[in-house]
Structure formats: C-alpha cells, structure tokens
Amino acid sequence: MPYRYAAPLWLLPVTALAQTAPPDTARAVALPEATITGYGQQLPLRRTAAAVGVLQARDFERFPQNALTQAVNTLPGVRLEERATASYRLSVRGSTLRSPFGVRNTKVYYQGIPLTEASGSTPLNLLDPSLLGGLEVIKGPAASVYGAGTGGAVLLTGRRPAADETTVSAGFTAGSFGLRRTTVAVETGSATGYLRAAYARQSLDGYREQSALRRDVLTLDGEWQPTARQTVGLHALFADIRYQLPGGLTRAQFRADPRQARPGTGTAPGTVQQRTYYAARAALLGATHEARLSDRWRLNSMLYLSGSRINTPFLIDFERNTLLGGGGRTVLSYRTALAGRTLRLQAGAEAQTSFESSRNYQNRAGQPGALRYDDEIRTLTGFAFAQADYELPAGLQLTAGASYNRLRYRISRLSDAATNPAGYELARNFQPQVSPRVALLREFGAGLTVYGSVSTGFSPPTEEEIRPSDGSINRALQAERATSYEVGARGDFGRRRLHYDVALYDQRLRQTITTRTTDLGTQLFTNAGTTRQRGVEVALSGLLWQERWVRNQYFVGGTHQNTFTESSLRAFVSYAYNYYRFGNYETGGQDFGGNRLTGTAPHTLTAGLDFRQRYGFYLSPTVSHQSRLPLNDANTEYAAGYWTFGSRGGWRGRLGPLALDVFGGGENLTDRRYSLGNDLNAFGSRYFQPAPARNWYAGVAVKW
Numbered sequence: 161m162p163y164r165y166a167a168p169l170w171l172l173p174v175t176a177l178a179q180t181a182p183p184d185t186a187r188a189v190a191l192p193e194a195t196i197t198g199y200g201q202q203l204p205l206r207r208t209a210a211a212v213g214v215l216q217a218r219d220f221e222r223f224p225q226n227a228l229t230q231a232v233n234t235l236p237g238v239r240l241e242e243r244a245t246a247s248y249r250l251s252v253r254g255s256t257l258r259s260p261f262g263v264r265n266t267k268v269y270y271q272g273i274p275l276t277e278a279s280g281s282t283p284l285n286l287l288d289p290s291l292l293g294g295l296e297v298i299k300g301p302a303a304s305v306y307g308a309g310t311g312g313a314v315l316l317t318g319r320r321p322a323a324d325e326t327t328v329s330a331g332f333t334a335g336s337f338g339l340r341r342t343t344v345a346v347e348t349g350s351a352t353g354y355l356r357a358a359y360a361r362q363s364l365d366g367y368r369e370q371s372a373l374r375r376d377v378l379t380l381d382g383e384w385q386p387t388a389r390q391t392v393g394l395h396a397l398f399a400d401i402r403y404q405l406p407g408g409l410t411r412a413q414f415r416a417d418p419r420q421a422r423p424g425t426g427t428a429p430g431t432v433q434q435r436t437y438y439a440a441r442a443a444l445l446g447a448t449h450e451a452r453l454s455d456r457w458r459l460n461s462m463l464y465l466s467g468s469r470i471n472t473p474f475l476i477d478f479e480r481n482t483l484l485g486g487g488g489r490t491v492l493s494y495r496t497a498l499a500g501r502t503l504r505l506q507a508g509a510e511a512q513t514s515f516e517s518s519r520n521y522q523n524r525a526g527q528p529g530a531l532r533y534d535d536e537i538r539t540l541t542g543f544a545f546a547q548a549d550y551e552l553p554a555g556l557q558l559t560a561g562a563s564y565n566r567l568r569y570r571i572s573r574l575s576d577a578a579t580n581p582a583g584y585e586l587a588r589n590f591q592p593q594v595s596p597r598v599a600l601l602r603e604f605g606a607g608l609t610v611y612g613s614v615s616t617g618f619s620p621p622t623e624e625e626i627r628p629s630d631g632s633i634n635r636a637l638q639a640e641r642a643t644s645y646e647v648g649a650r651g652d653f654g655r656r657r658l659h660y661d662v663a664l665y666d667q668r669l670r671q672t673i674t675t676r677t678t679d680l681g682t683q684l685f686t687n688a689g690t691t692r693q694r695g696v697e698v699a700l701s702g703l704l705w706q707e708r709w710v711r712n713q714y715f716v717g718g719t720h721q722n723t724f725t726e727s728s729l730r731a732f733v734s735y736a737y738n739y740y741r742f743g744n745y746e747t748g749g750q751d752f753g754g755n756r757l758t759g760t761a762p763h764t765l766t767a768g769l770d771f772r773q774r775y776g777f778y779l780s781p782t783v784s785h786q787s788r789l790p791l792n793d794a795n796t797e798y799a800a801g802y803w804t805f806g807s808r809g810g811w812r813g814r815l816g817p818l819a820l821d822v823f824g825g826g827e828n829l830t831d832r833r834y835s836l837g838n839d840l841n842a843f844g845s846r847y848f849q850p851a852p853a854r855n856w857y858a859g860v861a862v863k864w
Contacts, residue, residue, distance in 0.1 A: 301617025338365025435526025
C-alpha cells in the first residue's frame, strides 16, 4: 500500500541548487557534488582552492530566458548589467570601471573555445540562455591558466543530452513590451558521444523608445569517440543580432519619463534622430580533441576560427567592422604518485590572432555618410603556462602555477597613407608579463575546506580602448596589473545539511583603466593610478523541507525497489560586500584618492526559494538588492539603491509521450524605477539607463 513520510531534512546541501532523484530512505544524504573545470584540475568544488561560482541549466530556467542577467546575478561578486536590451556589461569583483559596454578584463570560453577575441572584447550578447547547460565563474586574476584578465574567467558549456536518448523539444514564450521567443532543439546521445542542434529566436519591442531587439542563434555541438582513448568534439555557433541603442538620460529626464530615448541637445542630435543601433552577424567554429595517452598522460587540444560583421551607428559615427580570427590551445597533463601522494602536472599554451577592417563614416540618420577614417588592425596574443598540484600530508593540497603572456597590436590607418606615408602605421607591443599563482587548501573532513591563495594578473587595453570611436589612437594607455590575496572556506553544517561558501579577498590594482564620455557619446580611456578592492562573498544553499511518497514498489532480481514522488522547498542566499577605493589618482587638477570606485555597489544580495509539489507544480520567487553606487570618479553623483522582486511558476509533467512545462511569471513586480548598466563619468550627467518596469511573461515548452 502506498505510504508517505515527512522528513525534516533541514538544509540539505546543494551545489548551484543541483537537484537529483531522492534516496529511498529518510536519512539526510548529501547530494553528489559536481566536478568543475576550475584551473583545469577537474576536481570537486570542495577541493578547488579558489572562489568559483557555478550555475547549471536549471538555474537559468528559474528565470525568463530572454536575458542572462537574473541567473548570473545570483552569484556573489558577479554583476551582469544590461545598458540596452542585450547590451551586456559584466563585472567580476569590480571590473565594470573600464567597461562602458561589452565584457572586458574577463576571459570567456564557450565549450572550451575562446569567446573572448584576441583584442580582449567578448560578444556575450551573441548567446541565448536556453542554449547553455552550465557556467563557471573563476573570480580574481586567473592568468596562471587562462591568460590576460584581472577580473577572472568565465567557462560556458552547452546542453548535453543523456546517453541512449533521442529527443525533440520546442518552446514558445510571449510577454510584456512585445517579447516573443521561440526555441527548437534536436538531440541524441549514446555511451560514446552525442549530437545536438538548437535554434533560438527572440524579438522585443522594448521598454524604452529606440530599444527594440531581434536575435537569431543557431548552435551545433557534437562529440564522439573514434577509439577508446580518444574523444573528438565539434562546436559551431552562428548569431544574427540587431538591437537599438536608446542612450543615457540625465537624472531629471529619468525622473520625468524613463521610457524616452536620449533627446538631442544643442551640440548633438538624439538617438532616435540618428537611429543608433548595433547589428552583427558572427560565427564561431571550433574542434576539440582529447587523447588519453595512458593512465597517467593526457593531451587536450583545441583549434577555432571566428568571424563577424558589425554595423553600429553612434551619435556622430557609423562604424562598419569586419573581423576574422582564430587560434588554438593545447594542454598536456600528467598524474602520478610521489612519496605515496598524488601529483598532478599540466603545461600548455594558447595563441589567438585576428585581422579587423574598420571603417568609420559620418552617421547620416542611420546611414553611412562621408568616410572619416579607414583602419586595419592586426592583433596577436598568447601565453604559455604550467601548473602543479601536490597532495601534502595532513590533508593539505598545494597548487603552484604561472604563465608568460604577450600582446601586440599593429594599426594601419589606410585613409592617412597618401598624406602621411611614413607614419600611418602604429605598433603597440606590451611588455611581456609573468603571472604566478600559489594556493594552499586543507580539508577538515567532508564538512569543511579552507584555502588561501596569492595570484597575480595583468589586463592590457582592448582594441576599443586603444582606438576609440572618435578616431584617436591612445599611445599612452598602459596595461592594468593586479595582485590578489584571498582566503575562503566552504563545506556543510551538521550532517551535510547546509552548504556554504565564503571568500574574503584583497586585490590591489595598478595602472587602473577608467573611462569618461565626451559630449558626442565617445568613450575615452586613461590610467587612473591604483585601486584597492577588498570584499567578502557569501553563498548559502540547502533543502529546507521535503515530503516524499512511494509511487511504485517492484522487485528487480529479487531485490525490493521503490520509486518516489516528492514535495520540497529549497533556498539560496548570496551576498557580497565591496570596500573598493581609489588610491593615488589625480587628473585634471582633481585628487580622487580615497574615493569609492566608480560603478561598484558596496552591497549586493540575492535570495530565492524553489518550491516543488508532488503533482508537478512549482514556484520560484527571487528577491534582489543593490545598494547605491557612485556614477563618477569624483563621487558627486550616485545612483539610488533598489530592491526588485520576481517569480516564475508553472507545472511540469507528462502527457502521454510528451514532457510539458507550462509556465508564467513576472519581473520587477513591485514596479521599482531604477537604472541598470549606468553610463559612468558621462558627459552632461547622462548617467542613467532605465531598466524595464513591471513586466510579465508566459510560455510552454514541450519535449518528446
């Protein structure tokens, strides 16, 4: 006879809110911990001596998948902002300062292939959340394995079907402000590989005037084993995206009408008049190969090609850029026992190159006018690295690694060749940098791991910073250099009931790059001396309550087996405290030393619940907070802090051969007026990029 029980399984640990099938007893049993890539070590999170944030596919599914922001912002110390629809800006431990748009100072990989271009910029807006199966954020300088970048590294993976499963899935979502989303995926898996093709299309009229979006993304991922010791992968991505740019508002304009686009002034036309937008077509093709040479030796290699065509009318400029890039990475790993303890060694190299043809015209109401300048930019960057991990006595684990990094730009201004034949070419060769990292970890049983690390990194200027859209070439801009000291602890309380992760860090940045905006909307960059970035990051997650019912009882091979259905309530909280200050920073006759770091909030918090009911109903409310933050280096203007609340709910179950998810929800349900992705040091105090007001969505996903 079916029965039920209610077990007070207080705060069972989860990794990134992972959910698995419940055990067939009422004991508090720990959920399995996922293996993460980390610094290439392929170790459980509890044995990784670094601050790493992890998201899985189900974490993206807690939110409307029209944007990456909500899911990524559940990670402490990580902020993803949208200045305009799909115009992302990523900050890892305060790296927003030099990013008026795009992702800089952070290396991003997709399926093991660099999504970050050789020039240092990352087109994160090309990705659709429904295509992602996992995300890891390595916080702080990660140059010892991933090259240039003082913010960290982001490792993205696609979705992968289960073995011996062939499915077709489709989904549709509609919502406020003209939101329409369609997704289709076909996938098949086996014990030796998988193949998955997926397509996502999204359109949006936009909350603000001049903020419409259209995006099409197609991915193809495959992996197979030609022999027992080899695995070959092929990954392709194509994106076609176009979104309008509404521009920043002054505080008075923001208060009067947050839905308006930037109006014209006496010196510059408005964004509607100039029809400002971003349009790109981009493709990424990469191949990976893993050779298990023996039980001790392993060789992983990757080659890729990329290309893009971008048109962007700004207030006065119309940019047309064509980019071709490529590169590769290879890592040789060795594992052995030394004095009866495990020793892991790895060494490798990565190289990237790109060629960009960039033409700037006058913007004639969204059409190219007279040619202003014509540039060709060649970029070559690369690094070699080595790392050793050794298990010491007393449960200690030592990690030591370093990388050697190079970067070179060659800029040819073809439009000046006739008038300046001796000086139309410029080379910027940045001083080679060695970036070491040392970390020590100690496990105190299954419930507590403590670690400490010292790491260094450098982040040279991107091509957009060397060559801003006003046509100037910045010959004085220098690379940032960082040293980070970090200690942390993670583990579980009691009988693995509550999973916690705490990190404290002190990062000191030299030659900090900061930005300002001219009256014509051009971003210019300069080195701002030093900054000191100290902070605390806390993440808690667990299962608050679970009630389970036996659904079926049967015998397999004479052994009694049960299957279960359950109701459960999970919770998570993430919090970050940032004490960021400028050091010796003087410019324009002003001393900003001791001021708060521009664009970084002292406090951020996100908390949520996941309720699952035995008949398939679910509800996932989330609350987020960001405290007020300075908008300029002088700290004379601040953006107000805010709280936002959103929730998604629905029903998941089966209808014959079909697996259904019928859902709906809302964001900013309290209708808070706030700005997300502020323009820092903006000319004319046009700091504010208003976020959408209260909005709703509903949809259905089917899989068979």
